Amino acid sequence: MRERVERAGIPSNYGRHPAEVQPSRGKMSAPMWLLQHTDSDTDPSITFRLSPGSIKTIGRSPSVELTLDAALVSRIHCRLEAHDETLEVVDLDSTNGVYVNGERLARAHMIPGDRLKVGRVEFVVGRSA
Numbered sequence: 001m002r003e004r005v006e007r008a009g010i011p012s013n014y015g016r017h018p019a020e021v022q023p024s025r026g027k028m029s030a031p032m033w034l035l036q037h038t039d040s041d042t043d044p045s046i047t048f049r050l051s052p053g054s055i056k057t058i059g060r061s062p063s064v065e066l067t068l069d070a071a072l073v074s075r076i077h078c079r080l081e082a083h084d085e086t087l088e089v090v091d092l093d094s095t096n097g098v099y100v101n102g103e104r105l106a107r108a109h110m111i112p113g114d115r116l117k118v119g120r121v122e123f124v125v126g127r128s129a
Helices: 001-006
Strands: 031-038 046-050 055-059 076-081 088-089 097-101 103-105 107-110 117-120 121-127
Touching: 031 076, 046 055, 046 121, 076 121, 088 097, 103 121
Parallel strands: none
Antiparallel strands: 031 046, 031 121, 055 076, 076 088, 088 107, 097 103, 097 117, 117 121
16 A cells, blocks of 8 residues: 555655654755865965864874974964854963954854964854855
8 A cells, every 4th residue: 555655746754653653864964164265375275174062183293183384383272163053262371372353262153254373374154054
């Protein structure tokens, strides 16, 4: 019977109790967070991508996930935590600090359009489509 119902264009779970219906396996992925630096006068373009739920560190050390070999960047400078609605930055006691929209902060939640400065490198926060 179920085979005939599916062929007729009626969903196979039609008439079944909701507890018997399996949830969809497909999951919509949230847009990725982007940190983009495009100062073509001095440095090549840099883009870091973070998916929601990821935690990454930025610095000059080979032990960090996002390496940024630039002036005034500490070996382990800051941590990024990608949430669904915000991108959080936490200064990890860096020498020169972390700046969000021109203000030195120990911790901040950023949204698209905000500017993050690590050392002399300034990134614009964005989301992928």
